[in-house]
Amino acid sequence: MHSSLRDLLITPAEMAAMDLAAARSGIDSFLLMRSAGLAVAAAALRRFPQAQRYAVLCGPGNNGGDGYVAASALVESGANVAVFAFGDPAALSGDAARARQLWNGTIDPLASFLPQPADAIVDALFGAGLSRDLPEPVVETIDRINGRDLPIIAVDLPTGVDGRTGQICGAAFAASHTVTFMAKKPGHLLLPGRSLCGALDVFDIGIPARIVLAGGKGLRVNTPALWSDHAARLDASSHKFRRGHLVVFSGGPQATGAARLSAAAGLAAGAGLVTVASPTSALDINAGHLTAVMLKAIDDPPGLERWLEDSRLGAFVLGPGFGVGERARAFALALCDRALVLDADGITSFQQHRSQLFARLAAAPGRAVMTPHEGEFARLFPEIARDENRSKIEKAQSAAQISHATIVYKGADTVIASPDGKVAVNANAPPSLATAGSGDVLAGIIGAHLAQGMPAFEAAAAGVWRHGTAGAKAGPGLTAETLVASIPPLG
Numbered sequence: 001m002h003s004s005l006r007d008l009l010i011t012p013a014e015m016a017a018m019d020l021a022a023a024r025s026g027i028d029s030f031l032l033m034r035s036a037g038l039a040v041a042a043a044a045l046r047r048f049p050q051a052q053r054y055a056v057l058c059g060p061g062n063n064g065g066d067g068y069v070a071a072s073a074l075v076e077s078g079a080n081v082a083v084f085a086f087g088d089p090a091a092l093s094g095d096a097a098r099a100r101q102l103w104n105g106t107i108d109p110l111a112s113f114l115p116q117p118a119d120a121i122v123d124a125l126f127g128a129g130l131s132r133d134l135p136e137p138v139v140e141t142i143d144r145i146n147g148r149d150l151p152i153i154a155v156d157l158p159t160g161v162d163g164r165t166g167q168i169c170g171a172a173f174a175a176s177h178t179v180t181f182m183a184k185k186p187g188h189l190l191l192p193g194r195s196l197c198g199a200l201d202v203f204d205i206g207i208p209a210r211i212v213l214a215g216g217k218g219l220r221v222n223t224p225a226l227w228s229d230h231a232a233r234l235d236a237s238s239h240k241f242r243r244g245h246l247v248v249f250s251g252g253p254q255a256t257g258a259a260r261l262s263a264a265a266g267l268a269a270g271a272g273l274v275t276v277a278s279p280t281s282a283l284d285i286n287a288g289h290l291t292a293v294m295l296k297a298i299d300d301p302p303g304l305e306r307w308l309e310d311s312r313l314g315a316f317v318l319g320p321g322f323g324v325g326e327r328a329r330a331f332a333l334a335l336c337d338r339a340l341v342l343d344a345d346g347i348t349s350f351q352q353h354r355s356q357l358f359a360r361l362a363a364a365p366g367r368a369v370m371t372p373h374e375g376e377f378a379r380l381f382p383e384i385a386r387d388e389n390r391s392k393i394e395k396a397q398s399a400a401q402i403s404h405a406t407i408v409y410k411g412a413d414t415v416i417a418s419p420d421g422k423v424a425v426n427a428n429a430p431p432s433l434a435t436a437g438s439g440d441v442l443a444g445i446i447g448a449h450l451a452q453g454m455p456a457f458e459a460a461a462a463g464v465w466r467h468g469t470a471g472a473k474a475g476p477g478l479t480a481e482t483l484v485a486s487i488p489p490l491g
């Protein structure tokens, strides 16, 4: 696999365009199908050598074609193979018809397939060309097979998973293993698709990297390659002010913990100084819990404006535990032209005042990052959230464009998108991150990156990645506190 393809995500439409570009450059498309089918057969033999029968389920398009190639290769290796087809195999056209003609065995209708206890199933029913909900006979087959604890090797995508969105089209196989070609598709990473792929193999079937790279639109998996060039490095000339000063705003006396978690995370993530800006009413409580983190009384917008004259204040986190309302809006609007992470209550405060926030961000571009979870996203971007046609990636991209901020659309499949079109999908976050305060920690890490001078998209992507890595390091019993202690070095 060409190293530059490793983190690339290709939509099914882009993949189809690449097929055409490959054909135009003189590459024989049947050879691509042959490579694909051989890769599937090899994966089936390698992963499930104990199978007494490989049941290959073939559909009406090129995914089915890959299945016929795999079936022939499995027979050549001495395996026992049975082929079942959905639709009329005589109606196949192009490369898929050629692949079927090379299959010497019988082809039974899909409806007659009865799974046997030692079967391994090759799912070549539908792949990138799935364009609507699955037909009823396919749904019935999937229902008959899922849950029987049989190994399923999916060709390109588990049948029923939409490669662009990761959504399920009526039903979907829960595969043990998925073999895809040239590059991952969004549906392999976005939920629920990701949870149905099993282990994922990306196989190079011979489309030149230059064609794949030219055809992709810049969708990426979030890895350090995206942002490590922007990471601040420590050297002998570093001092605390050069490492950046992060400010985290605290809520009132009943709601101070979230800000302290963000502040602790910011310090652990590398900000040189961190100050909790607290209402006077909560100063004593905050003071009783803070050591390395500093404290400053800030009660109202004029007090904030005066403090902002200190140019050493590098970045701000507003939202965790802050309280929803007018004060949050006034603080946020005053910070829009700075490096700002707007999280939690900071986001919810603008539910009825969205256009005010977006207009201010457009007029005073700073480095703003918003970190909504699904509920907060729906509050700020209700029309986008409701649009069932758009993938989570497309939703984050639209939200970034209309808000003029980098969006971190959180979840197990967090998407990071910038107003200028950069986008990445995160894949390293363990489910143990679903714990109270985990989002506050993320906001603090991103704030530290902004304080160190990273651009907004890179600061956010690096923050999400470090948060995921910290989650894995802290292990299954993690709490927000152990998460902070597990934040790994940057770069």
Ligand SMILES: NC(=O)C1=CN([C@@H]2O[C@H](COP(=O)(O)OP(=O)(O)OC[C@H]3O[C@@H](n4cnc5c(N)ncnc54)[C@H](OP(=O)(O)O)[C@@H]3O)[C@@H](O)[C@H]2O)[C@@H](O)CC1
Binding pocket: 015, 018, 019, 032, 033, 036, 059, 060, 061, 062, 063, 064, 065, 066, 125, 126, 127, 128, 129, 130, 131, 132, 133, 134, 135, 155, 156, 157, 181, 182, 205
């Ligand atoms: N470059 C590569 O990556 C390579 C890719 N390769 C392989 O090609 C696969 C993509 O092939 P593909 O485009 O023919 O699509 P595929 O998934 O077989 O289905 C299309 C057929 O299904 C039909 N159809 C769709 N939805 C339906 C529904 N709900 N219910 C019923 N019918 C439905 C649709 O008909 P239509 O929508 O026109 O009615 C059409 O007939 C890809 O996943 C990979 O395995 C390799 O061969 C090597 C090179």
Ligand SMILES: Nc1ncnc2c1ncn2[C@@H]1O[C@H](COP(=O)(O)OP(=O)(O)O)[C@@H](O)[C@H]1O
Binding pocket: 344, 373, 410, 411, 412, 413, 414, 429, 430, 431, 432, 433, 434, 435, 436, 437, 438, 439, 440, 441, 442, 467
């Ligand atoms: N199942 C999951 N798998 C991986 N990461 C998750 C999962 N659920 C939540 N997370 C991550 O944990 C964090 C939770 O943030 P948030 O919902 O704001 O929680 P809180 O408000 O309690 O801090 C987000 O970064 C989110 O992406």
Ligand SMILES: [K+]
Binding pocket: 063, 123, 124, 125, 126, 127, 154, 155, 156, 157, 158, 159
């Ligand atoms: K499939």
